[in-house]
Amino acid sequence: MSVRDLSGTTAIVTGASRGFGRATAVSLAELGATVVGVARSQGPLEELREQLGACFTPEVADVSDPELPARLFSLYRPQTLVLNAGATPKAARLQDQTWETFSANWNVDVQHVFNFTREALTAPLEPGSVVVSLSSGAALRGSAMSGGYAGAKSTIRFISSYAGSESQRDGSNIRFVAVMPQLTPATELGRLYAETYAAQAGVSVEQFLEQGFGGVLTAEQAGKSVTDVAVDDSYAAAAYLVTSAGLRPVD
Numbered sequence: 001m002s003v004r005d006l007s008g009t010t011a012i013v014t015g016a017s018r019g020f021g022r023a024t025a026v027s028l029a030e031l032g033a034t035v036v037g038v039a040r041s042q043g044p045l046e047e048l049r050e051q052l053g054a055c056f057t058p059e060v061a062d063v064s065d066p067e068l069p070a071r072l073f074s075l076y077r078p079q080t081l082v083l084n085a086g087a088t089p090k091a092a093r094l095q096d097q098t099w100e101t102f103s104a105n106w107n108v109d110v111q112h113v114f115n116f117t118r119e120a121l122t123a124p125l126e127p128g129s130v131v132v133s134l135s136s137g138a139a140l141r142g143s144a145m146s147g148g149y150a151g152a153k154s155t156i157r158f159i160s161s162y163a164g165s166e167s168q169r170d171g172s173n174i175r176f177v178a179v180m181p182q183l184t185p186a187t188e189l190g191r192l193y194a195e196t197y198a199a200q201a202g203v204s205v206e207q208f209l210e211q212g213f214g215g216v217l218t219a220e221q222a223g224k225s226v227t228d229v230a231v232d233d234s235y236a237a238a239a240y241l242v243t244s245a246g247l248r249p250v251d
Helices: 019-030 042-055 068-076 104-122 149-170 188-201 205-213 219-231
Strands: 010-014 034-039 056-060 080-083 130-134 175-181 239-243 246-249
Touching (some): 010 019, 010 068, 019 188, 019 219, 034 042, 034 068, 068 104, 080 219, 104 130, 104 149, 130 219, 149 175, 149 239, 175 219, 188 205, 219 239
Parallel strands (some): 010 034, 010 080, 034 056, 130 175, 175 239
């Protein structure tokens, strides 16, 4: 088993403007990678460039654009790819959803992971490259108030697993891993749903998270966990759950 040296390498992180994506971009940069951060909003990306300096390059783009992966791969030649971007689902009961709101995470989260993963296999990325796709603990537990979110995140896990099998089959030596952070108020999305489910249960957010999750996962912990998976090939499982206690392989 070995740990990759990121010095002189390039990492692309989608959804880098906030939450887990931002924390992951910072963590990768601290290990010496040049990070290309992709998001729709220029302002937060510019703020991150001010923080990280020359090792960070902002890319303002729609991650669901099917032509984006080929353009970014051709321009930056990444060795690390973190697929974190996603839509914010509507917090509502099934009967209060429309197909448009229910499918939001399929049209953004799943579509962008599919396009980037497909390009990683067909380009292909350099041997030894790593692709980490952000799924969610909701893929294991469900999420009744978030429309198609849990199903979309489960599909992301499947796409990553399928890609790993194809990489082994064709000998391209690209490692694909799905990372599944537990629910946490450390992100805007997580805070919305922690508050929603805590209110349903009639308890505080802190009580809800302690009872159901054993503590609060911070964005920094999640970002470091994603980076650990990306650099250390001893993380050989196809998927990992991320909690405040660390990484745990998921069968």
